[in-house]
Amino acid sequence: MTEPKFDALCIGNAIVDILARAEDDFIVAEDLHKGTMHLIDAERAESLYAAMGPAIEASGGSAGNTAAGIASFGGQAAFIGKVADDQLGDVYAHDMRAIGVHFGTARLTGGAPTARSMILITPDGERTMNTYLGACQALSPADIDEAVVSDAAVTYLEGYLWDPPEAKEAFRRAAAIAHAAGRKVSITLSDPFCVDRFRDEFLGLMRDGTIDILFANDSELRSLYETASLDMAVAALAGDCPLSAVTIGAEGALVVARDGVKKIPAVPVDTVADLTGAGDLFAAGFLFGFARGMDHADSARLGVIAAAEVIGHVGPRPAVSLADLARQSGFEF
Amino acid sequence: MTEPKFDALCIGNAIVDILARAEDDFIVAEDLHKGTMHLIDAERAESLYAAMGPAIEASGGSAGNTAAGIASFGGQAAFIGKVADDQLGDVYAHDMRAIGVHFGTARLTGGAPTARSMILITPDGERTMNTYLGACQALSPADIDEAVVSDAAVTYLEGYLWDPPEAKEAFRRAAAIAHAAGRKVSITLSDPFCVDRFRDEFLGLMRDGTIDILFANDSELRSLYETASLDMAVAALAGDCPLSAVTIGAEGALVVARDGVKKIPAVPVDTVADLTGAGDLFAAGFLFGFARGMDHADSARLGVIAAAEVIGHVGPRPAVSLADLARQSGFEF
Numbered sequence: 001m002t003e004p005k006f007d008a009l010c011i012g013n014a015i016v017d018i019l020a021r022a023e024d025d026f027i028v029a030e031d032l033h034k035g036t037m038h039l040i041d042a043e044r045a046e047s048l049y050a051a052m053g054p055a056i057e058a059s060g061g062s063a064g065n066t067a068a069g070i071a072s073f074g075g076q077a078a079f080i081g082k083v084a085d086d087q088l089g090d091v092y093a094h095d096m097r098a099i100g101v102h103f104g105t106a107r108l109t110g111g112a113p114t115a116r117s118m119i120l121i122t123p124d125g126e127r128t129m130n131t132y133l134g135a136c137q138a139l140s141p142a143d144i145d146e147a148v149v150s151d152a153a154v155t156y157l158e159g160y161l162w163d164p165p166e167a168k169e170a171f172r173r174a175a176a177i178a179h180a181a182g183r184k185v186s187i188t189l190s191d192p193f194c195v196d197r198f199r200d201e202f203l204g205l206m207r208d209g210t211i212d213i214l215f216a217n218d219s220e221l222r223s224l225y226e227t228a229s230l231d232m233a234v235a236a237l238a239g240d241c242p243l244s245a246v247t248i249g250a251e252g253a254l255v256v257a258r259d260g261v262k263k264i265p266a267v268p269v270d271t272v273a274d275l276t277g278a279g280d281l282f283a284a285g286f287l288f289g290f291a292r293g294m295d296h297a298d299s300a301r302l303g304v305i306a307a308a309e310v311i312g313h314v315g316p317r318p319a320v321s322l323a324d325l326a327r328q329s330g331f332e333f
Numbered sequence: 334m335t336e337p338k339f340d341a342l343c344i345g346n347a348i349v350d351i352l353a354r355a356e357d358d359f360i361v362a363e364d365l366h367k368g369t370m371h372l373i374d375a376e377r378a379e380s381l382y383a384a385m386g387p388a389i390e391a392s393g394g395s396a397g398n399t400a401a402g403i404a405s406f407g408g409q410a411a412f413i414g415k416v417a418d419d420q421l422g423d424v425y426a427h428d429m430r431a432i433g434v435h436f437g438t439a440r441l442t443g444g445a446p447t448a449r450s451m452i453l454i455t456p457d458g459e460r461t462m463n464t465y466l467g468a469c470q471a472l473s474p475a476d477i478d479e480a481v482v483s484d485a486a487v488t489y490l491e492g493y494l495w496d497p498p499e500a501k502e503a504f505r506r507a508a509a510i511a512h513a514a515g516r517k518v519s520i521t522l523s524d525p526f527c528v529d530r531f532r533d534e535f536l537g538l539m540r541d542g543t544i545d546i547l548f549a550n551d552s553e554l555r556s557l558y559e560t561a562s563l564d565m566a567v568a569a570l571a572g573d574c575p576l577s578a579v580t581i582g583a584e585g586a587l588v589v590a591r592d593g594v595k596k597i598p599a600v601p602v603d604t605v606a607d608l609t610g611a612g613d614l615f616a617a618g619f620l621f622g623f624a625r626g627m628d629h630a631d632s633a634r635l636g637v638i639a640a641a642e643v644i645g646h647v648g649p650r651p652a653v654s655l656a657d658l659a660r661q662s663g664f665e666f
Contacts, residue, residue, distance in 0.1 A: 018424075020431075021652075049427060050427075050430075052431065053431045053432070054427075054432050055427070055428065056389055056390065056391045056648060057389065058389045059387070086420055087447075091388075091390060094382060094387075098387045099387050317387065
């Protein structure tokens with residue numbers, strides 16, 4: 001097996017975020033579940049946009065944010081995701097390439113526009129997402145570049161890929177190619193309601209050996225095992241997946257491996273400006289550490305460093321070099 | 334004369350900002366003048382975008398930022414500017430209406446795309462702008478809504494409007510309507526190189542009584558009078574315009590009236606994150622105070638409060654309520 005060119009290939013919905021502050025009252029009035037992702041159609045996207053406040057735009061998407069985080073650590077990352085041949089697609093492609101992420105997916109022409117997610121940030125820093133998938137609906141197995149998958153230490157996939165019709169087939173194809181090349185396959189559960197939609201399929205992927213590394217936060221994990229007890233969910237997880245990293249908010253993260261559970265405390269943060277990207281950036285740190293042969297605890301430490309950076313400002317991607325932050329915390333790479 | 338419906342009507346280039354961090358080396362390598370605005374064509378826009386780092390997008394444009402600031406103070410603002418019928422035009426129109434700014438200018442269809450400015454923010458917080466005017470080139474006298482002009486206490490115009498071919502005619506038409514309705518006309522000099530391009534015309538507007546209130550920063554004012562001495566420029570200004578407000582960076586602002594010069598100190602700022610919008614937001618505070626009948630010193634105090642807010646974060650418009658900030662500083666309105 002040759003040395004992989006990429007630390008990770010991230011595959012996910014390519015989404016431009018539209019980030020706006022909102023009061024809790026607005027979340028209630030719009031009948032939204034705070035802290036979760038809502039899939040919306042074009043009509044709802046228009047009416048919600050008309051109702052919400054002024055915004056800024058930033059390239060996002062869960063796996064895209066993770067790829068950006070890996071690049072910020074100085075890692076080699078690739079991304080597969082579908083944007084349209086429009087202005088927001090230009091923005092998305094620019095932001096990927098400008099940070100050195102390999103991004104070669106063919107754009108959708110003559111179809112739906114580039115996906116956007118209207119992200120409402122409440123005063124507590126929590127984000128509530130409203131995603132119009134647009135061009136992401138067209139991601140298909142033909143978009144999986146076999147050479148890139150084979151050349152990535154880890155192929156990392158969003159649970160959100162279960163929503164667009166053909167993307168789950170793209171996901172399965174990528175996983176098969178990765179394993180055939182002797183690489184690892186990883187997934188994030190993405191969102192508690194996403195888990196609710198696809199619980200049996202996600203558990204099936206874990207139990208049939210498709211997933212080598214699982215990422216989740218506590219509410220996603222409790223949703224997966226339909227339990228209010230994080231301890232019970234973690235115990236079940238240990239039997240279903242060889243390696244998992246579970247973020248537990250302000251407490252940090254748990255690494256769940258066959259040989260036991262380790263807790264890594266969070267990096268303290270003065271003010272949580274915007275939780276958008278916290279889980280995605282945790283995954284970036286962990287995957288970068290994993291791909292570079294660090295132990296699980298150090299990999300998780302890189303994860304909490306990255307998560308702390310991204311929640312300190314509005315926007316889903318790092319505003320400063322994560323490599324510099326890691327080195328300031330004593331890492332050498 | 335009836336009570337005006339709008340505190341101010343702002344007329345300017347409607348631009349989406351593309352904000353990115355950059356090192357000083359990059360500014361030098363791209364042959365840019367730090368702290369100023371460069372007009373670029375579509376080809377240069379493409380090559381610079383390809384060379385620069387990852388960015389965020391935010392609705393901007395000098396007069397648009399001022400309108401947003403007035404709205405944030407709780408004022409009634411209107412805006413006239415030209416966007417295209419495209420995704421960035423949607424973003425711009427949304428952001429105006431979401432803050433309650435009246436914005437009814439017809440969009441350009443089948444022509445150039447919505448304008449964008451690539452704004453490079455160096456570690457000192459200074460911003461260097463690279464503007465592709467796009468649809469702004471199509472702003473014409475027909476876009477001046479006579480009813481709105483007549484109904485605004487002040488019509489505020491960008492010096493940048495001298496760049497698009499027909500916009501200066503739109504500017505002159507608006508000024509004539511405003512004066513015929515017994516309202517005030519104001520201009521910002523916008524940029525030292527803009528002053529260099531149109532010095533005689535700007536001086537002519539001041540001297541023929543078109544301009545009632547002038548905004549400038551120190552370098553624009555020194556450019557106007559072609560002197561290295563701010564004192565000499567201020568002395569000349571007092572003879573050319575009945576009322577002027579001159580921002581002098583970290584020192585604050587000068588109010589230059591026929592009865593003398595007053596200095597208003599700046600509000601101290603911990604860290605200058607991004608100077609984009611500083612002058613625009615100063616003008617917002619001053620115009621809001623002026624329209625509400627405050628004295629010049631208090632109007633300038635509102636200006637420095639607004640400027641301090643906008644330079645504390647990345648982006649050209651307020652992130653919090655300026656009305657709240659002003660009330661915290663003892664203002665009652």
